Amino acid sequence: MDNAIQPLAPELVYRMAAGEVIDSLAAVVRELIENALDAKATRISVSVWPDAGKVQVTDNGMGLSWHNLQQAVLPHTTSKITAFTDLSCLSTLGFRGEALHSIAQLGDLEIWSREPNALTGWHVAYDAQGNVAEAVEIAMAPGTTISVSQLFATWPSRQVSGPQSHLSLRQIKTLIGDYALCHPAVTWQGWVNDRMWLSLAPGQSAQDSLLQLVEKLDSNDIRWLTADLEVPSLDAPVSSVAGASPQATLELMVGLPDRYHRRRPDWVRIAVNGRRVWADTAVPNDAWTIGPIEQQILNAFRQTLPRHRYPLCWVHLRIPAAYADWNRTAAKNHIYLHDVDRWTEQIVANIRTALELDWQPPENSEMAEELPGTRVRQLLKSAEPQGRYQLSQPVSLSSSLPQAEALEQGPGTLRAIAQLHQTYIVAEHPSGLWLVEQHIAHERVLYEQLCQDWQLVPLTTPLTLKRLSDRQVFNLTQLGLSIDAFGHSLWAVRTAPQALVERADCLEALYELSHCTTLQPALVATACRSALRNGQPLSLTEMQTLLDRWQCTQHPRTCPHGRPIYLRLEEQALAKFFRRHWVVGKSHGL
Numbered sequence: 222m223d224n225a226i227q228p229l230a231p232e233l234v235y236r237m238a239a240g241e242v243i244d245s246l247a248a249v250v251r252e253l254i255e256n257a258l259d260a261k262a263t264r265i266s267v268s269v270w271p272d273a274g275k276v277q278v279t280d281n282g283m284g285l286s287w288h289n290l291q292q293a294v295l296p297h298t299t300s301k302i303t304a305f306t307d308l309s310c311l312s313t314l315g316f317r318g319e320a321l322h323s324i325a326q327l328g329d330l331e332i333w334s335r336e337p338n339a340l341t342g343w344h345v346a347y348d349a350q351g352n353v354a355e356a357v358e359i360a361m362a363p364g365t366t367i368s369v370s371q372l373f374a375t376w377p378s379r380q381v382s383g384p385q386s387h388l389s390l391r392q393i394k395t396l397i398g399d400y401a402l403c404h405p406a407v408t409w410q411g412w413v414n415d416r417m418w419l420s421l422a423p424g425q426s427a428q429d430s431l432l433q434l435v436e437k438l439d440s441n442d443i444r445w446l447t448a449d450l451e452v453p454s455l456d457a458p459v460s461s462v463a464g465a466s467p468q469a470t471l472e473l474m475v476g477l478p479d480r481y482h483r484r485r486p487d488w489v490r491i492a493v494n495g496r497r498v499w500a501d502t503a504v505p506n507d508a509w510t511i512g513p514i515e516q517q518i519l520n521a522f523r524q525t526l527p528r529h530r531y532p533l534c535w536v537h538l539r540i541p542a543a544y545a546d547w548n549r550t551a552a553k554n555h556i557y558l559h560d561v562d563r564w565t566e567q568i569v570a571n572i573r574t575a576l577e578l579d580w581q582p583p584e585n586s587e588m589a590e591e592l593p594g595t596r597v598r599q600l601l602k603s604a605e606p607q608g609r610y611q612l613s614q615p616v617s618l619s620s621s622l623p624q625a626e627a628l629e630q631g632p633g634t635l636r637a638i639a640q641l642h643q644t645y646i647v648a649e650h651p652s653g654l655w656l657v658e659q660h661i662a663h664e665r666v667l668y669e670q671l672c673q674d675w676q677l678v679p680l681t682t683p684l685t686l687k688r689l690s691d692r693q694v695f696n697l698t699q700l701g702l703s704i705d706a707f708g709h710s711l712w713a714v715r716t717a718p719q720a721l722v723e724r725a726d727c728l729e730a731l732y733e734l735s736h737c738t739t740l741q742p743a744l745v746a747t748a749c750r751s752a753l754r755n756g757q758p759l760s761l762t763e764m765q766t767l768l769d770r771w772q773c774t775q776h777p778r779t780c781p782h783g784r785p786i787y788l789r790l791e792e793q794a795l796a797k798f799f800r801r802h803w804v805v806g807k808s809h810g811l
Contacts, residue, residue, distance in 0.1 A: 274328065538568075
C-alpha cells in the first residue's frame with residue numbers, strides 16, 4: 222500500500238525536532254548563552270565563524286562534572302526541572318533539555334568544562350545521538366566552553382554565506398545586546414573570524430549597557446527608573462504555585478522625546494524575567510512586527526515625536542513565574558502573559574511618570590547618586606558654603622519687575638522673569654535657567670485640552686467654502702461639522718470647533734481641517750492655529766500663567782508635532798563655563 226501510515230525512524234524524529242529548535246546561528250548562540258547565564262557566569266565570550274558554520278561560547282560559570290557531561294547532550298536531559306508542575310514556576314532560562322542534543326544533531330559538538338572545586342577539567346566530543354565519543358582529562362580554568370562546527374553541513378538550506386552572514390551577525394549582535402540589558406552585571410565579548418567584534422563592560426543597571434549598545438546616545442537623553450508593580454489576581458492563588466513570588470518589579474528606560482528618537486521601532490523592546498520577548502520573530506530587511514504591548518507603548522508616545530519617528534523604550538518585567546507561560550514555541554521568544562492588560566496599564570503609567578518634566582528619583586536611591594552632575598553639585602555646594610553663589614537660593618535678575626516678587630515659587634517649579642525677543646520665556650528654576658518657546662508651549666496646552674474636550678458649536682453666520690473636493694467634504698463630515706451644498710462648488714459650514722469660532726481666520730482654519738483625515742491631525746491643527754504667536758508681547762503674569770499650565774500637561778517636553786518646547790541650562794553647566802570651581806589664589810596667579 223503506497224500511502225500506509227508508519228512510524229518514523231528515531232534519527233529522523235530527532236533531526237526534525239532539532240531543526241525546530243536550532244534554525245540559525247543565532248539560535249545556537251541563544252541556547253548556549255542561556256546555559257551560561259543559568260550557570261551564574263559573569264563573563265561570556267561568543268566566537269562565530271559564519272562561513273565555516275562554527276560557533277563557540279566560553280563562560281566562567283559553575284562548570285559541569287564528569288557525570289553531567291555524560292548526560293548533558295542526551296535527549297530531554299536537564300537539571301532545571303523534574304516534574305510537570307515545574308513548568309509553571311520556571312526560574313531558569315533553559316528548561317526543556319533539548320538544546321545541546323539538537324545542536325549535536327546538526328553539527329560536531331565538543332565541550333570543555335571544569336567545576337571550580339575540581340583539580341582538572343574534561344574535553345568531551347559527542348556523536349549525533351548525544352553519546353560521548355571521546356573524553357580527555359585536561360587542565361583548564363573553571364568554567365565551560367562549548368563549540369559546534371560543521372553546523373548545518375547535512376542541512377544545506379540553512380547554511381549561511383555572503384549576505385546571509387551579515388544578517389546572521391546582526392541577529393547575534395541584537396541577541397547579545399538583549400541579554401546584556403537583562404543581565405548588565407555580565408561582561409560580554411563577541412568575536413568574528415578571530416577578530417574582536419563586540420565588547421560590553423559590566424554595569425550596575427541596564428542603562429550602562431544601553432549606552433554602550435546605542436550609538437550617539439547620552440545618559441541625559443534617557444530616563445531610567447525601577448518600580449514595584451501591583452500583581453493581578455490569578456484564578457489559582459500565586460502562593461499555591463511552588464517557588465512563585467508575589468512580588469513584581471519593572472525596569473524601564475525611555476528616550477526623552479525632545480532629545481532622542483529613531484527612524485524605526487527597532488528599540489521598542491520588552492523583556493520578561495531575564496529574556497527578551499516579542500510579538501513575532503524579527504524578519505529580514507529591517508522590518509519589525511508590533512505586538513499589543515509594543516503598540517500601547519507607541520500610543521504612550523503619540524503626538525510627542527516628529528512625524529515618522531519612533532521612541533526608544535526598554536521594558537523589563539520581573540513577575541511571578543505563575544504569570545508567564547514560556548512553553549509556547551521551541552524558540553521561547555513568544556510568551557503568554559496572564560492578565561496582559563493589567564501589566565500593560567502599569568507599564569504605560571510608568572512611562573508617563575518617566576516623561577514628567579521634573580521627574581526625579583527617590584532621595585538616597587542608587588539612581589539619585591548616578592544622575593549626571595550630582596557629585597559636581599555636591600562639590601560646588603561644599604566649596605561655596607560662605608560664597609555669594611548659593612545653588613539652592615534662586616536670585617532675582619532684575620529689581621525692575623515688581624510682579625516677580627509677588628509670584629510664589631514652589632519646589633521644582635518655574636518662575637517667569639523675562640521675555641526674550643517676544644518669543645521665549647526666560648524662566649528661573651532651582652536647578653538653573655530655562656528658555657521656553659511660548660507658541661509651542663501654548664500649543665501643547667491647547668492640544669491636551671482639545672483631546673479632553675473637542676466641542677463643535679453653531680456659527681452665528683455660516684461660512685461658505687469654495688471648490689472642495691469630495692474627499693474634503695467627507696473629511697469635514699467625519700469630524701462632525703455640519704456642512705451642506707450651497708450652490709455650484711459652494712458649501713455652507715454651520716458648525717465649527719469652539720476654539721476657532723471667534724477667530725478672524727476661522728475660514729482658513731476650516732480649509733485646513735478639510736485635509737485632516739482623522740481627528741488627531743485636526744486636534745493638532747486647531748491647537749497650532751489657536752496658540753498665541755511668537756512676536757506677541759506678554760506680561761509677567763501672563764508668562765507665569767502659561768508656564769504653570771504647561772507644566773501640568775501630560776507630555777510637556779514636546780509639542781504635538783514633536784518639536785522640543787524648552788532649553789534647559791543647568792547651574793552646573795553655568796558654573797563650569799564661568800569656571801567657578803577655580804581656587805581663588807590660583808585664578809590670580811598666586
